Amino acid sequence: DIQMTQSPSTLSASVGDRVTITCRASQSINSWLAWYQQKPGKAPKLLIYKASSLESGVPSRFSGSGSGTEFTLTISSLQPEDFATYYCQQYNYLWTFGQGTKVEIK
């Protein structure tokens, strides 16, 4: 099984802050990594696929980077609507999700 370790589990930040979330895979997944945003009571929303490709309609303040086993999601300037939980997911072999990062208001 491929394990995904996401950090931090909780992040407190202010509007306008630059935010970075890290995801580490237990073995190489090449670039088969997605990032999702989830708000309470809603389905996950795809932000980034193939590690760094921005999904259509997603604001450009979201970016992804990395390959192999180390990946990051960056929000360049946090907006009020960005307070949510974020998940990474590998789809190199089957699917595995990270534990999630809750981005809270500082």
Added chain:
Amino acid sequence: QVQLQESGPGLVKPSGTLSLTCAVSGGSISNNNWCSWVRQPPGKGLEWIGEINYSGSTNYNPSFKSRVTISVDKSKNQFSLKVNSVTAADTAVYYCAKGVEAWGQGTLVTVSS
């Protein structure tokens, strides 16, 4: 734009079988993407259950052992999930997905007598 909609009973008795269907619209289930089921227990993270492709090949999360069956009905453009011998631990919001980009809105299934 592909849209997915889950349907099925919202309440299942312990030891019973959970059955859900995912209807796909706006695109054919027979394209290249695999169709998956994911669940999320209340207040917890996302857990992948398994996947199926248009020809019926399946892969399952080993943690579900032999309790899970995923099937596809190309004539109805839908795929289905069955989970046997359910317990309260199977209470969750169940999502269907096609590839990584298209997800259903999710449906809450509660296991309770």
